[in-house]
Amino acid sequence: MTEETMTLEVTRYRPGHDREPRTQSFTVPYRTDWVVLDALNHIKDRIDGTLSYRWSCRMGVCGSCGMMVNGVPKLTCAAFLRDYRPGPIRVEPLANFPVIRDLVIALDDFMEKLRRVKPWIIRAVEKPVSDGEYLQTPAQLDAYKQFSMCINCMLCYAACPVYGLEPAFLGPAAIALAYRYNLDSRDEGYRLREPVLSEAVGVWECTFVGECSVVCPKGVDPAAAIQRSKLAGATDWLLSMIMPWAGRR
């Protein structure tokens, strides 16, 4: 019996050689328990060792294996070959990002945006360690928990046409993370993050296409975070118009 196989159409790009990415087809064995990442590893080990891509955990935690699979942003370690039969499967680098080589994209822009929203707990005055932890009720945890599940895989950026058209846009994951800390009962950094969010290229750039929330592998719902941040920003603005004397949140 001949072994069942599947074809992968993989994007290749060699910096300095290619002016544009091109496609190369590989035939790999088909296994019901294989994910796209397994197929790529097979190619790299057995067929072409020059194929470049990122991965690490193999279990949907590290967020480094994101690629376009048949045009949809996916964690390749969670995309089973069996869901794409009979193939071929198109594997491309994450959309909207500059390509460094083959399936590897540049992260700098996203990293810079993450830093900009200060995704850590900010206190006006830190209390001394001897005073113990900052306590939180289960309800206070629930308020932001969903938005803290992000693994920085950037699938949402690849799904966002606004980011594709306007690279300066702060983007789904960064805003969701800012929102997550703004919602945290232990945090006092709202005023420091607000200027970043309320820039024109912050929340206002978003047109609520909503695809970021569809592709997110962790159920973060960045689109909700962005719209709620707009509502909060607009309410703030309205209050400051009606009552300029009142101190804002």
Added chain:
Amino acid sequence: MATRKTSEPFWWLLFAAGGMVAALLVPVHLLVHGLAVPLGWTSISHARMLALAGHPLVKLYLFALIALPLYHWAHRFRFILEDLGLRGLRTPIAILCYGAAVLGTVATLWVLWQI
């Protein structure tokens, strides 16, 4: 940038209010004034329509019904144009769209004033 930064919440609030008005009220009005009355499924006499529209509270209602969704249009249309790749013309597009909505608001006031 500075002006965009401060004016976005303002236009967004008008957009949101207009979207809500449009979602709640427009389908019924469209059905009645755009289809039912012209097609003769029902009729609203000139006298009754005039008496209705002449009432100050109804005028206020009509003003909100017509003017607010214009801002909803302006906001969305502006971003449609930008999303279709006209990013180089962002400022003129914004001025044209919101400007048209403001004109429409003035026209609404004028028409209602005449009734």
Added chain:
Amino acid sequence: MTAPRVERPGLFYPKLPATWWLRNANYFRFMLRELSSVFIALFLVVFLVQLHRLSQGPGAYAAYLETLRAPGWIIFHVVALAFALYHSVTWFNLTGVVQVVRLGERQVPPRLVAGASFALWAVVSVVLLWFLLRG
């Protein structure tokens, strides 16, 4: 305006074509949703003209209603009604996402909020119909 991105040599920068919204069904539905605002606004302009004719007397009003009987106008209003309904449905579906409603400490599930807005829409529509069509 935002400063243009500095492109590093050697990297490939993809460009999103203006036809991106044809790439998947969700993008396309998004475009339809945004486009609904155009039809809603057009209808309101037509309605405004109708109100203007109303103030010009019974003759002008009747003539305008006659104009609206033309097949072209009927088609326009049918299409506009479809878009208006699409707007309402998408809008109320999303209210639950945008507006966080709390009861005490707990957040009301977005589905319930959306459901409540649909109910409100139904009530408002019935009241409005009754008001417009009675006697």
